[in-house]
Amino acid sequence: MNDSLIYLAWTVTKILAIVIPVTISVAMFVYAERKVIGFMHSRMGPNRVGPLGLFQTFADVFKLIMKEVILPTSANRFLFILAPLITLAPALAAWAVIPFSAKMVLTNINAGLLYVLAMTSLGVYGIIIAGWASNSKYAFLGAMRSAAQIVSYEIAMGFALVGVLIAAGSLNLVEIVEAQQGGVWNWFFLPLLPLFVIYFISGVAETNRAPFDVAEGESEIVAGFHVEYSGAPFAVFFLAEYANMILIAALSTTLFAGGWLSPFPALIPDHSLWFFLKTFFFCFLYLWFRSTFPRYRYDQIMRLGWKVFIPITIVWILVVALMVVQQWLWWAP
Amino acid sequence: MLEQIVFFTLAAALVASALAVISARNPVYAALFLVLCFFTSAAIWLLLEVEFLAIVLILVYVGAVMVLFLFVVMMLDVNVAPLKEGFARYLPVGLLVAAAMLAEMLLVLGAQRFGLERFPAPVPNPPDYNNTRELGEVLYTQYVYPFEIAAVILLVAIVAAIALTLRRRPQVKHQTPAKQVQVKREDRLKIVSMPAEKREVES
Numbered sequence: 001m002n003d004s005l006i007y008l009a010w011t012v013t014k015i016l017a018i019v020i021p022v023t024i025s026v027a028m029f030v031y032a033e034r035k036v037i038g039f040m041h042s043r044m045g046p047n048r049v050g051p052l053g054l055f056q057t058f059a060d061v062f063k064l065i066m067k068e069v070i071l072p073t074s075a076n077r078f079l080f081i082l083a084p085l086i087t088l089a090p091a092l093a094a095w096a097v098i099p100f101s102a103k104m105v106l107t108n109i110n111a112g113l114l115y116v117l118a119m120t121s122l123g124v125y126g127i128i129i130a131g132w133a134s135n136s137k138y139a140f141l142g143a144m145r146s147a148a149q150i151v152s153y154e155i156a157m158g159f160a161l162v163g164v165l166i167a168a169g170s171l172n173l174v175e176i177v178e179a180q181q182g183g184v185w186n187w188f189f190l191p192l193l194p195l196f197v198i199y200f201i202s203g204v205a206e207t208n209r210a211p212f213d214v215a216e217g218e219s220e221i222v223a224g225f226h227v228e229y230s231g232a233p234f235a236v237f238f239l240a241e242y243a244n245m246i247l248i249a250a251l252s253t254t255l256f257a258g259g260w261l262s263p264f265p266a267l268i269p270d271h272s273l274w275f276f277l278k279t280f281f282f283c284f285l286y287l288w289f290r291s292t293f294p295r296y297r298y299d300q301i302m303r304l305g306w307k308v309f310i311p312i313t314i315v316w317i318l319v320v321a322l323m324v325v326q327q328w329l330w331w332a333p
Numbered sequence: 334m335l336e337q338i339v340f341f342t343l344a345a346a347l348v349a350s351a352l353a354v355i356s357a358r359n360p361v362y363a364a365l366f367l368v369l370c371f372f373t374s375a376a377i378w379l380l381l382e383v384e385f386l387a388i389v390l391i392l393v394y395v396g397a398v399m400v401l402f403l404f405v406v407m408m409l410d411v412n413v414a415p416l417k418e419g420f421a422r423y424l425p426v427g428l429l430v431a432a433a434m435l436a437e438m439l440l441v442l443g444a445q446r447f448g449l450e451r452f453p454a455p456v457p458n459p460p461d462y463n464n465t466r467e468l469g470e471v472l473y474t475q476y477v478y479p480f481e482i483a484a485v486i487l488l489v490a491i492v493a494a495i496a497l498t499l500r501r502r503p504q505v506k507h508q509t510p511a512k513q514v515q516v517k518r519e520d521r522l523k524i525v526s527m528p529a530e531k532r533e534v535e536s
């Protein structure tokens with residue numbers, strides 16, 4: 001009994017050791033976004049609160065927490081409050097299987113890849129429930145758009161992951177990274193290039209980020225599914241969205257860019273810093289996309305997902321399978 | 334001991350949420366309780382060390398099927414009052430059907446077929462047991478024909494579903510993206526060079 005208590009306390013400590021840094025990275029990511037987009041627009045970005053404006057996000061969070069939580073009339077109170085939490089829970093739960101280095105992983109489970117896919121597919125519930133419980137037309141329209149978009153892009157995403165699974169021969173994320181050993185040419189982004197590109201773009205669509213942010217589409221439906229949210233619940237939605245973005249970046253790193261592996265193993269050793277560096281790069285891509293591309297039209301989003309991405313992924317899965325069966329692989333250990 | 338506590342908690346949650354699915358007045362609540370149902374059954378499967386089935390249950394049913402369910406249920410404006418009108422009239426027939434089903438189930442699902450002595454507790458698998466690999470090996474060797482026939486049936490269903498909803502409507506305008514991306518600047522834009530007009534300056 002005592003042993004299991006110690007085990008429980010140790011696990012909770014490890015969970016906190018992941019959740020708290022993720023939350024702080026979300027705050028810094030929001031700051032980075034405002035700063036980077038500011039520079040791309042030839043502006044300064046936030047520079048008033050703290051040195052270089054570093055505490056701007058914390059100031060915003062405190063402001064949001066202080067604000068009143070407004071419940072719209074005839075909104076479904078229970079689901080209205082529940083929705084942000086349902087969005088946040090899977091966004092944080094998926095972090096449980098991300099390997100930061102060969103030893104630094106909370107749970108090294110067999111079916112890690114499937115677990116991640118299942119967790120990311122749950123995020124849509126918070127959005128649908130929020131849209132419905134708000135009892136608002138705009139919120140509902142945003143929720144419908146988001147649900148259709150996430151369900152569509154999840155298929156392409158799943159197929160891209162099948163390609164990774166075939167190439168690595170395992171569902172375990174640590175084994176997937178270890179299958180990419182031997183320098184930058186052995187990382188999966190090269191043999192699986194179309195799947196890598198499709199995975200990351202689908203990830204952008206899954207997190208409802210620009211240029212796929214029609215779920216929020218402020219020029220058409222005000223703010224989409226969270227139009228009725230204020231104060232702390234809104235902050236939770238925000239946190240979940242950014243945690244999901246960092247998660248997709250971390251997953252792209254793990255699955256296609258060699259995780260903690262060094263690009264030139266002969267010169268520089270493998271280290272978890274590589275993981276953070278690569279994740280940072282993918283996070284930066286998000287910001288770069290946002291300030292570069294105009295928003296997609298909804299029918300174009302659907303066309304891209306169903307008629308372009310899914311056929312390409314299916315074809316490339318066949319190619320990868322052929323490469324594995326015929327031993328045309330240069331990356332296999 | 335701990336496993337039993339977990340099992341009974343999950344089983345209680347499963348039965349309670351299953352009851353809530355049929356007794357909830359709000360159809361959205363019913364759909365959400367069904368989601369909870371799938372979740373708890375997936376957790377019970379995890380206790381049986383079948384992680385592939387458990388995660389696929391969440392991935393397919395919770396992540397895709399129930400999202401579409403919720404989609405439809407939220408779009409429909411279900412008015413419950415007319416549905417309840419014939420309740421007293423249909424009650425005897427309903428009871429009869431329910432009694433027949435209960436009797437059938439009791440005959441089939443009794444303790445003599447599914448009792449504890451028939452199904453002893455499963456032996457824990459070795460630590461390197463990989464449920465996904467085991468299932469895959471069985472599915473693609475022993476059961477490859479049933480598996481592929483099921484796949485073909487599903488494909489036929491997909492084609493049929495699309496064919497049913499596909500209507501030819503010639504009057505609807507639509508775009509051909511292939512043509513759109515092939516457009517060159519010369520097709521759309523004409524630069525006309527005009528000499529600056531000189532205006533008489535009135536003095």
